[in-house]
Amino acid sequence: MHSMPARSLVPLFDRLNDMSATFTNGRVLDAGSLQSLLQQDLVRLFNVRNGLTTEQFLGDASTSFHYGLPDMLVLFPQSATDLQRLELVLSRAIALYEPRLIQVRVQATPDPDKPTSARVTISALAALNRQLCQVHFDLVLDGRGARTRERASAAEPQP
Numbered sequence: 001m002h003s004m005p006a007r008s009l010v011p012l013f014d015r016l017n018d019m020s021a022t023f024t025n026g027r028v029l030d031a032g033s034l035q036s037l038l039q040q041d042l043v044r045l046f047n048v049r050n051g052l053t054t055e056q057f058l059g060d061a062s063t064s065f066h067y068g069l070p071d072m073l074v075l076f077p078q079s080a081t082d083l084q085r086l087e088l089v090l091s092r093a094i095a096l097y098e099p100r101l102i103q104v105r106v107q108a109t110p111d112p113d114k115p116t117s118a119r120v121t122i123s124a125l126a127a128l129n130r131q132l133c134q135v136h137f138d139l140v141l142d143g144r145g146a147r148t149r150e151r152a153s154a155a156e157p158q159p
Contacts, residue, residue: 034128038100039137039148042122045069045097046090046139046146054085058092069093073143077118083108086118086141100126101135108141117142119149 048068050057057070069089075082087106094104101124111117122137138149 031128031133034126034133035135038098038126038135041098042094042137043139043146043148045093046141054089058088064096067097072141077108077142078110078115083110083118086120090120090122094122094124102126102132111140111142114140114142120146 050066050068052070104124120139125132
């Protein structure tokens with residue numbers, strides 16, 4: 001039996017119940033660690049398919065048993081309508097399965113280098129040591145899944 005290394009140090013269902021998890025293995029997270037941890041968890045979330053249609057996922061059908069995204073191969077990244085639908089799906093997934101992020105903004109644009117890929121920018125606030133920090137993620141989504149587009153900037157505390 002092969003064990004998978006733990007990437008997120010706080011299990012999913014613990015995160016769903018406790019949005020203020022600022023400790024990792026007894027250490028207090030800093031802004032960079034929080035950014036990195038959230039990015040790993042978002043990439044993992046976006047690489048899991050849940051078996052629902054997009055309509056079911058955006059409706060009332062999705063539950064904690066439907067972790068991940070619906071199959072979105074029918075969406076065309078060069079279509080403005082499909083990019084808006086992708087933004088809705090990603091926003092809903094974050095709202096359902098990543099409670100550490102609030103005031104989430106998702107923007108999807110066509111990837112000029114790959115017509116079958118979409119560039120996704122996610123901006124949000126996350127709690128760190130009882131203070132809100134701005135986080136930012138740049139991802140690429142295509143038929144193979146989600147991956148980091150470029151190095152994301154570190155989380156910045158908000159005044």
